Amino acid sequence: MRAIVISEPGGPDVLTWSEVPDPVAGPGEALVEVTATAVNRADVSQRQGSYPPPPGAPEYPGLECSGRIVELGPQTEEAGWKVGDEVCALLSGGGYAEQVAVPVGQLLPIPSGVGLVEAAALPEVACTVWSNVFMRGGLRSGESLLVHGGGSGIGTFAIQLAHARGARVLTTAGSREKLDRCRELGADVGIDYHREDFASRVREETGGAGVDVILDIMGGSYLDANLRSLAVGGRLTIIGLMGGRKAEIDLGRMLVKRLSVHATTLRSRPTAEKAEIVAQVAEHVWPLVEAGSLRPIVDRELPLSQAAEAHRIMESSAHVGKIVLTN
Ligand SMILES: NC(=O)c1ccc[n+]([C@@H]2O[C@H](COP(=O)([O-])OP(=O)(O)OC[C@H]3O[C@@H](n4cnc5c(N)ncnc54)[C@H](OP(=O)(O)O)[C@@H]3O)[C@@H](O)[C@H]2O)c1
Numbered sequence: 535m536r537a538i539v540i541s542e543p544g545g546p547d548v549l550t551w552s553e554v555p556d557p558v559a560g561p562g563e564a565l566v567e568v569t570a571t572a573v574n575r576a577d578v579s580q581r582q583g584s585y586p587p588p589p590g591a592p593e594y595p596g597l598e599c600s601g602r603i604v605e606l607g608p609q610t611e612e613a614g615w616k617v618g619d620e621v622c623a624l625l626s627g628g629g630y631a632e633q634v635a636v637p638v639g640q641l642l643p644i645p646s647g648v649g650l651v652e653a654a655a656l657p658e659v660a661c662t663v664w665s666n667v668f669m670r671g672g673l674r675s676g677e678s679l680l681v682h683g684g685g686s687g688i689g690t691f692a693i694q695l696a697h698a699r700g701a702r703v704l705t706t707a708g709s710r711e712k713l714d715r716c717r718e719l720g721a722d723v724g725i726d727y728h729r730e731d732f733a734s735r736v737r738e739e740t741g742g743a744g745v746d747v748i749l750d751i752m753g754g755s756y757l758d759a760n761l762r763s764l765a766v767g768g769r770l771t772i773i774g775l776m777g778g779r780k781a782e783i784d785l786g787r788m789l790v791k792r793l794s795v796h797a798t799t800l801r802s803r804p805t806a807e808k809a810e811i812v813a814q815v816a817e818h819v820w821p822l823v824e825a826g827s828l829r830p831i832v833d834r835e836l837p838l839s840q841a842a843e844a845h846r847i848m849e850s851s852a853h854v855g856k857i858v859l860t861n
Contacts, residue, residue, distance in 0.1 A: 537594045537631035538841045543583025546842035546849075549595075549630075557592065557628065557635040559607030562805075564615060564638050569601040570654035570835075571629035573844045573857040574687065575774065576801065580627075581845060587627040588802045595841075596629020597801065598622065600644065600654040604633070613638035620644045622653040624661050624812055626801055629654075630841055632861055639809025642816055645823040648830060655830040655856035657812075659691035660819050662800050665811045666771040667692060667749050668699075668818070670796045675700030677746035680736060680763060682756065684721060685712035687856040688773070690831040692749050693719045695819065698827040704739060706732050708851065715854050719831070733759040744768060744791075753797075754778030761787050761795075772797040831855030 539552040559565040577595040579585035587593055600622040603615055615621070621641045628634040644653045667673050679696045683689045684705030696703050697720025704723040705716045713724030725735045736745055744765035750756055755777025760770050761784060768791065787793070800808070822828045833853035836844050837860055844857045 535632040537628070538596075538838065539594060540581050543581070546581070546845040548581060549842045549845065551839040551841075554594070554631070557631075557633055559605045559610075559635050561607055561609045562637055562639075563607040563635045564603045564610060564621075564641060565605035565607070565633055565635050566599060566601045566621060566623060566641075567604045567633055568599045568629065568631060568861055570651045570858050570860045571596045571599040571838065572655045572658070572687070573841075573848050573859065574598070574658055575776075575848065577630075578845055578848060591626035591801075592628025592631075592634060594628045594630050596627060596631065596634070597625050598654060598657040599625060599629040599634060600650050603641075606638075607635070610638045613641070615641060620650055622657050624657040624800075624808060630838060630859065637805050637809065639805060640812050642812060642820070645820050647824055647826065651835065651858060651860055652830040652832050655687070655832050655858055656691075656823070657815075658800070659687050659856070660695075660815045661808070661811045662688055662773060663692045663695055663749070664815050664819055665800065666773055666796070666798060667696065667747060669811070669814065670798065671747040671749070671769045671771045673699070673701055673747045678702040678704065678740060678765075680732075680745045680748045681705040681721070682727075682749065683707065683751045683774075684716035684724070685709075685851075685854045686751065687831075688749070688751065689716070690719055690855045691828070693721045694828045694831075695822070697721070698822050704736060704745060712854055731759075733762045736763040740765070747771065749773065752777035754781035757781040757783060761791075761793060764791060764793050766791045768793050770795045773799070832858050834858070835860055837861075
């Protein structure tokens with residue numbers, strides 16, 4: 535088969551569309567013929583050499599895909615899938631390819647009303663947002679959520695999901711155009727982080743109380759301002775380190791306000807944990823997608839052979855939502 539190979543760590547041009555050995559469905563795995571995959575920031579870090587695939591994961595980038603099951607490995611009978619089923623999948627890697635082997639616990643059906651290509655934009659954001667904002671962060675209806683980077687793949691999904699589940703959503707983004715899109719998706723408050731101090735604006739918008747949950751992609755550079763933006767009992771869930779991995783933490787503030795800080799990554803979790811997240815997404819998130827309360831936000835589609843161009847677009851942050859790559 536062909537796949538996008540990272541010839542050496544570097545810029546987008548190190549991504550080459552190459553002939554590689556076919557993957558094999560091992561025990562507990564399905565072989566999926568990939569219709570589409572989608573680009574994640576993590577793929578950019580992997581290409582640059584700073585985010586290697588976890589042990590046992592395919593070496594090619596790609597954390598999600600949609601397609602058709604073409605083979606089922608041993609010990610997959612109980613999962614109920616059959617050859618020919620259309621699926622989308624959360625991957626540990628290998629989505630930038632014509633075929634990928636995936637544990638059956640990481641397969642999801644294509645939600646009704648969603649096309650096979652656009653479904654590739656859903657698994658990574660749905661699993662990341664569900665596991666962090668709801669499983670870890672425990673966001674409840676009537677509470678408030680601050681989403682950093684509302685125009686990102688993650689952000690556009692988090693806004694829709696929190697809004698659909700009855701939360702008040704505040705979001706930051708880098709331009710008025712992105713904030714307008716965020717409001718269309720259900721954000722109640724948009725904050726341009728280039729022009730405004732987000733912590734002051736959060737205080738203003740919440741009558742001084744702060745928000746209940748924050749989904750953060752910045753890490754170190756935002757830690758103090760995030761803690762200042764949380765309400766009593768607030769939960770900070772950090773999923774990205776675009777602003778660095780180190781910062782000083784004011785434990786006094788945490789004690790007084792009874793705050794918690796969580797930091798997680800989805801990719802390196804054990805297969806059983808991923809399967810639990812995927813099962814919860816199928817139960818709690820897919821019905822909202824099928825009801826039309828949530829939709830995949832696809833900025834554009836490109837052929838997989840043009841993955842380098844897709845990475846250039848992602849690094850420019852010109853996109854809103856997901857960049858999808860098709861076979
Ligand atoms: N831990 C996990 O399991 C996990 C899983 C998936 C994704 N992630 C992380 O989630 C983040 C988003 O991923 P993605 O694939 O959705 O990437 P993406 O679409 O490329 O989004 C990145 C966004 O960050 C925004 N941004 C940059 N600086 C910002 C700032 N100071 N404040 C607010 N927003 C800022 C950019 O837009 P503007 O600056 O124009 O607003 C852009 O929209 C990445 O850090 C990724 O590594 C983590």
